[in-house]
Amino acid sequence: MSNTRVHTPSVSVFTDFKEITKMRLAISVVFSSVAGYFLGAEVVNFVTVLLLAIGGYLMVGASNAYNQIIEKDLDALMDRTRNRPIPSGRMSVNTAFIIASTFTILGLIVLYIINPKTAMFGAISIFLYVSIYTPLKTKTPLSVFVGAFPGAIPFMLGWVAATNDFSIEPGTLFMIQFFWQFPHFWAIGWWLFDDYKKGGFFMLPTGKRDKGTAIQIILYSVWTILVSLIPVLGVTGKLYLTPLSGVLILFLGLGMLYYAFNLYKKRDAFSAKKLMFASVSYITLLQIIYVLDKFIREWI
Incomplete structure (x- = not known):
């Protein structure tokens, strides 16, 4: 019995830390940044x-902690979020604020050590996410458009960390992840529509799970695929993709598009959930293909 008593608080503290910083999301953002760096x-x-991974995690963790402080009362209303550390009462707002502030300062310092431009984009990302996107979520579906900007920064941030330069290449990486945000977040918004409604969040472009939203999801999926293939044309500076890799990404994109059309046809939460998973697979595999394509070309 005594072992259980000693062990449980440490597990609880770690679980709360994971929740307040949204560890899984933060790791996926770090993955994007590292792919951009390579x-x-x-x-x-x-x-x-290593600095990019640490700095990236700190910045995302800070954004998520600030977000949960601001939305603590709304989180308490939703099934998905009511057990988060703050609404459940396991963590005070002050503790969360200390974590968020410490992470912001340390994150900016770590990214600044890489180069000042990387720190600047990291700071822009936190500001947009916390000060503009978060308050807009309960006001307008345009919040997804605003949120797509900080959401698209990580892939680009890695390139800037590697080169200390912002030009056509990181701009292209930004656009890929920018357009991808829309089918991804609208799929989540559709899947969790009833829960979001309890918190008063407006995530879908028409405000409803209707034909108009489904059509926009299809259109933005198409845009995502087209933008992802631009580097094949050789017009994006040092960022180049071989036609073979382009074909692989096209097939991945058609897979995501299939699930978007499936959602249009069925218009149910389960189809939206499948599209959400398809979109995550798309962006992850795309980043792996881009990196492998570059290194295989260099080895050959």
Whole structure:
């Protein structure tokens, strides 16, 4: 019995830390940043990769902690979020604020060590997410458009960390992840529509799970695929993709598009959930293909 008593609080503290920083989301953001770094780096510096991973995690963790402080009362209304550390009463707002502030300062310092531009984009990301996107979520479906900006920064951030430069290449990486946000978040908004409604969140473009929303999801899926294939044309500077990799990404995109059309046809929560998973698979595999394509070309 005594072992259980000693062990449980530490598990609880770690679980709350995972929840307040949204660890899984933060790790996926770090993955995007590191992929962008590998694409931009002429010589891979693993110290920089480590700093980028730490700085990226700190910035995302800070954004999520601030978000949960602001939305604590709304989180208490939704099944999905009522057991988060703050609404459940396991963590005070002050503790969460200390975590968020510490993470912001440390994150900016770590990213600044890489280079000032990386820190600047990290700061822009936190500001947009916390100060503009979060308050807009209960006001207008345009919040998804605003949220797509900080959401699209990580892939691009890695390139900037590698080169200390913002140009056509990181701009293209930004656009890929920017357009991808729409089918991804609208799929989540559709899937969890009833729960979001309890919290007063407006996530879908028409405000409803209707034909108009489904059509927009299809259109933005198409845009995502088209933007993802631009590097095949050789017009994006050092960011280039071989036609073979382009074909692989096209097939991945058609897979995501299939689930978007399936949602249009069925218009149910289960189809939206499948599209959400398809969109996550798409962006993850796309980043892996981009990186492998670059390194295989260099080895050959």
